Amino acid sequence: MLFFPDLALLLNGTLLLQPAAPAPVHHLLLDSRRVGQLAGAVFFAIRGAQHNGHRYLPELYQRGVRLFVVDQEAEIPGGAAAYPEAGILLVADSLRALQALAAHHRRQFRVPVFGITGSNGKTIVKEWLAQVLSPDELICKSPRSYNSQVGVPLSVWELNPSHTLGIFEAGISERGEMPRLAEVIQPTLGIFTNLGTAHDAGFSSAAEKAAEKMQLFLAPRPKNQDPKTPTPQGLNPGVDLLFYCRDHEAVHAAALRHLPARCTFTWSRHHPHEAQVAVTMMEASAERTVVQVRLTSPLPQEHTFSLPFADEPSVENALHVLAVLLWKQVPSDAIQRRLDRLAPVAMRLEMKQALNDCYVLDDTYNNDLAGLTLALDMLARQPRRGRRTLILSDVLESGIPAAELYPQIGTLLSAHGVERLIGVGPEISQFRHVFARLESGFYNRTEDFLGDFRPEQFQHETILVKGARRFGFERIVAAFQQKIHGTVLEVNLDALVHNLNYYRARLRPGTRLMVMVKAFAYGSGSYEVANLLQFHRADYLAVAYTDEGVELRQHGISLPVMVMNPSPDAFQKLQQYHLEPEIYSFERLHDYLRIAAEHPRPLPAIHLKLDTGMHRLGFTEEDLPELCRLLRENAKLVRVASALTHLAGADEEQHNSFSRQQLAAFERMVPVLEEALGYRVLRHALNSAGILRFPEAQFEMVRLGIGLYGVEAAGREQDALRPVSTLQTTISQIKALAPGQTVGYGRRGAAVDYERRIATLAIGYADGYDRRFGNGIGEVVIRGRRAPIVGSVCMDMCMADVTHIPEARPGDLAQVFGPDLTLTELAARIGTIPYELLTNVSERVKRVFFAE
Numbered sequence: 001m002l003f004f005p006d007l008a009l010l011l012n013g014t015l016l017l018q019p020a021a022p023a024p025v026h027h028l029l030l031d032s033r034r035v036g037q038l039a040g041a042v043f044f045a046i047r048g049a050q051h052n053g054h055r056y057l058p059e060l061y062q063r064g065v066r067l068f069v070v071d072q073e074a075e076i077p078g079g080a081a082a083y084p085e086a087g088i089l090l091v092a093d094s095l096r097a098l099q100a101l102a103a104h105h106r107r108q109f110r111v112p113v114f115g116i117t118g119s120n121g122k123t124i125v126k127e128w129l130a131q132v133l134s135p136d137e138l139i140c141k142s143p144r145s146y147n148s149q150v151g152v153p154l155s156v157w158e159l160n161p162s163h164t165l166g167i168f169e170a171g172i173s174e175r176g177e178m179p180r181l182a183e184v185i186q187p188t189l190g191i192f193t194n195l196g197t198a199h200d201a202g203f204s205s206a207a208e209k210a211a212e213k214m215q216l217f218l219a220p221r222p223k224n225q226d227p228k229t230p231t232p233q234g235l236n237p238g239v240d241l242l243f244y245c246r247d248h249e250a251v252h253a254a255a256l257r258h259l260p261a262r263c264t265f266t267w268s269r270h271h272p273h274e275a276q277v278a279v280t281m282m283e284a285s286a287e288r289t290v291v292q293v294r295l296t297s298p299l300p301q302e303h304t305f306s307l308p309f310a311d312e313p314s315v316e317n318a319l320h321v322l323a324v325l326l327w328k329q330v331p332s333d334a335i336q337r338r339l340d341r342l343a344p345v346a347m348r349l350e351m352k353q354a355l356n357d358c359y360v361l362d363d364t365y366n367n368d369l370a371g372l373t374l375a376l377d378m379l380a381r382q383p384r385r386g387r388r389t390l391i392l393s394d395v396l397e398s399g400i401p402a403a404e405l406y407p408q409i410g411t412l413l414s415a416h417g418v419e420r421l422i423g424v425g426p427e428i429s430q431f432r433h434v435f436a437r438l439e440s441g442f443y444n445r446t447e448d449f450l451g452d453f454r455p456e457q458f459q460h461e462t463i464l465v466k467g468a469r470r471f472g473f474e475r476i477v478a479a480f481q482q483k484i485h486g487t488v489l490e491v492n493l494d495a496l497v498h499n500l501n502y503y504r505a506r507l508r509p510g511t512r513l514m515v516m517v518k519a520f521a522y523g524s525g526s527y528e529v530a531n532l533l534q535f536h537r538a539d540y541l542a543v544a545y546t547d548e549g550v551e552l553r554q555h556g557i558s559l560p561v562m563v564m565n566p567s568p569d570a571f572q573k574l575q576q577y578h579l580e581p582e583i584y585s586f587e588r589l590h591d592y593l594r595i596a597a598e599h600p601r602p603l604p605a606i607h608l609k610l611d612t613g614m615h616r617l618g619f620t621e622e623d624l625p626e627l628c629r630l631l632r633e634n635a636k637l638v639r640v641a642s643a644l645t646h647l648a649g650a651d652e653e654q655h656n657s658f659s660r661q662q663l664a665a666f667e668r669m670v671p672v673l674e675e676a677l678g679y680r681v682l683r684h685a686l687n688s689a690g691i692l693r694f695p696e697a698q699f700e701m702v703r704l705g706i707g708l709y710g711v712e713a714a715g716r717e718q719d720a721l722r723p724v725s726t727l728q729t730t731i732s733q734i735k736a737l738a739p740g741q742t743v744g745y746g747r748r749g750a751a752v753d754y755e756r757r758i759a760t761l762a763i764g765y766a767d768g769y770d771r772r773f774g775n776g777i778g779e780v781v782i783r784g785r786r787a788p789i790v791g792s793v794c795m796d797m798c799m800a801d802v803t804h805i806p807e808a809r810p811g812d813l814a815q816v817f818g819p820d821l822t823l824t825e826l827a828a829r830i831g832t833i834p835y836e837l838l839t840n841v842s843e844r845v846k847r848v849f850f851a852e
């Protein structure tokens with residue numbers, strides 16, 4: 001066991017404060033928002049481009065965290081003395097210290113450890129490898145895709161003495177990163193999945209990228225239990241064996257350069273004589289691929305296996321796993337059985353709308369302790385809406401005896417605010433007494449729970465469904481999901497965060513960020529998006545109408561909210577829900593002042609809208625004297641939080657000089673107001689396009705809108721953003737039309753002289769699919785190919801021509817917009833803008849939110 005003071009020596013740091021009590025180190029904490037267990041938690045204050053962990057010391061201390069590692073003594077809020085009961089260690093670099101601590105932990109173990117890297121497939125290969133090896137091993141693996149500079153140390157920290165194997169993935173985006181991950185993982189075995197074009201930006205060539213990734217397999221590391229070639233210090237440099245596909249030339253070249261041939265184990269389809277495993281593709285159906293493998297080592301032999309996949313990436317990933325099984329000399333019938341159980345990995349945690357206004361967090365793929373902790377973090381981050389319920393299976397392969405494991409889980413559940421637990425499985429049922437303080441129910445099998453399932457027992461709650469694969473919890477999720485009409489809008493929360501950070505990185509330090517969540521967050525679902533923004537510490541939200549703001553408050557959003565168009569009859573609500581109105585005219589100002597005068601308590605602060613050329617809403621320069629007079633006379637009744645203006649042509653070059661005039665007018669007007677008020681206010685003028693095009697005009701705040709949702713309005717940096725929303729529908733039916741037959745109302749899907757296959761799709765104009773897309777103007781993407789819309793778009797349906805996609809079937813998904821069909825392209829086809837398409841998606845379309 002490691003005690004906090006020992007870290008000073010280990011991490012070459014200085015103890016600013018000795019902890020008051022004996023302080024064993026159990027948990028590493030990086031994110032102040034994710035505090036699980038307090039006892040033995042050490043917070044590493046890490047500074048990044050966008051955040052500074054030192055800022056959170058007071059909050060963490062107040063919540064009971066007592067151990068801190070910092071790298072800037074001057075940035076400890078209030079100084080070290082403000083934390084009398086804490087232990088504080090000052091190091092040169094907190095991130096390096098975290099990595100060094102994890103590396104030290106890793107060195108305590110002599111078990112084999114796989115390091116996995118490559119451009120694609122890392123997480124899937126890791127999950128599958130763990131699946132096929134789990135009959136023989138007790139495995140510690142990275143949760144989800146924890147493969148970064150901070151994710152890797154946290155993953156490796158979970159290794160404990162009962163594990164017989166570690167499997168960790170490493171991902172990098174620039175030079176110099178891999179050696180640090182290698183030092184933490186210290187792999188004895190490696191898998192290099194492939195080399196694609198992802199993250200190319202940080203590297204000048206494929207060879208350079210391959211060489212950097214190869215560093216993972218070259219780190220010194222402890223000897224295995226059965227050392228092959230002991231080296232003087234008991235350390236082996238590099239992996240004993242690297243698995244890869246010989247056909248990736250850049251990978252192969254890097255391996256040849258850096259590792260002796262005896263340290264590689266390769267498979268190949270195109271160079272059968274240069275690999276230990278020669279693979280021949282035999283046949284492929286829609287669901288399976290049959291491969292023949294010829295092995296030259298360890299013994300010459302030939303086998304045929306059937307892989308439960310048909311798509312190219314899955315087949316490649318499965319072949320990596322197969323190579324490891326062959327090398328381990330697992331009997332071929334056992335290999336086939338294990339391959340049969342491989343299933344596509346649900347890489348994402350999904351939040352789904354469910355019956356009785358519940359939300360289900362669907363995480364039914366695996367259930368180890370690290371995965372459970374992550375899922376609980378996500379649950380705890382959801383705003384309060386009724387109870388927080390957890391449906392949990394036995395936790396398998398934790399490497400911790402059940403008598404210790406379940407009490408630990410009990411602590412985790414209370415730390416994350418779980419109020420109700422439904423346990424499924426013999427083991428969790430046996431330990432039910434541990435959860436006595438929660439409302440709870442226990443079942444031995446999933447079937448027993450389903451047999452007992454009564455929807456009315458779940459109302460307005462957020463339900464995390466977390467189960468090991470063998471419990472088949474996807475049946476529970478299905479039971480919770482209302483019959484959904486075939487169309488869903490998928491909202492990728494990771495893409496949203498990516499876009500948020502993209503714009504944030506453009507801001508000068510200290511510039512505040514207001515995010516526009518008006519119009520149901522541009523159609524994406526207001527409170528879910530607002531909740532994410534709150535978590536990622538946006539400074540302000542803005543909505544169009546008071547009711548939108550009320551809804552945010554009712555869903556637990558506590559950020560300041562500006563309401564752009566408050567109607568005077570709703571001013572009471574502004575007070576009640578603490579929403580800050582935008583005031584853009586003398587009428588509104590008089591309404592506000594009248595109500596403020598009648599009110600015993602001060603009304604929320606206001607935002608003054610200045611019209612500098614948009615000519616929509618706002619006070620003009622001529623209005624200023626009168627406005628100033630009113631503000632001065634009513635100084636006691638009104639507090640002004642900000643002054644804003646809106647640019648009429650921020651996205652277009654041709655309006656640049658007009659935009660500059662607007663900004664100049666704004667800069668003239670605000671000081672006049674401030675003079676009258678006697679204090680400074682926040683100034684903001686830029687929307688998404690403006691943030692990118694007028695960086696000099698950020699003032700104290702900017703207003704991010706469409707860019708967050710993945711559309712770059714100025715059209716210059718679209719590639720840097722990630723699409724957030726995918727509108728997806730399904731094929732309800734497919735009809736064969738003889739030559740001469742027409743499609744739909746008014747017979748507008750005109751006859752042709754050949755036979756057609758026409759797919760009826762479950763989306764129409766009532767879902768927000770514009771009628772202008774009818775008659776060949778619009779397209780959808782089915783099985784990766786475009787299919788034109790034929791005939792008119794109906795209220796709930798429309799038709800697409802799939803003659804050229806013979807494999808299309810009823811039930812197939814059709815992408816209406818998303819990564820394969822951009823909003824910008826679609827908008828151009830019907831002469832509108834992406835904003836309209838996004839906000840048109842009707843509220844009856846279910847939103848599914850997911851994080852990768």
Ligand SMILES: *Cc1c(COP(=O)(O)O)cnc(C)c1O
Nearest residue numbers: 516646687688689703704705706
């Ligand atoms: C909607 C809106 C924005 C955001 O505009 P985008 O082009 O979506 O970035 C900014 N300011 C005001 C006043 C708005 O109404």
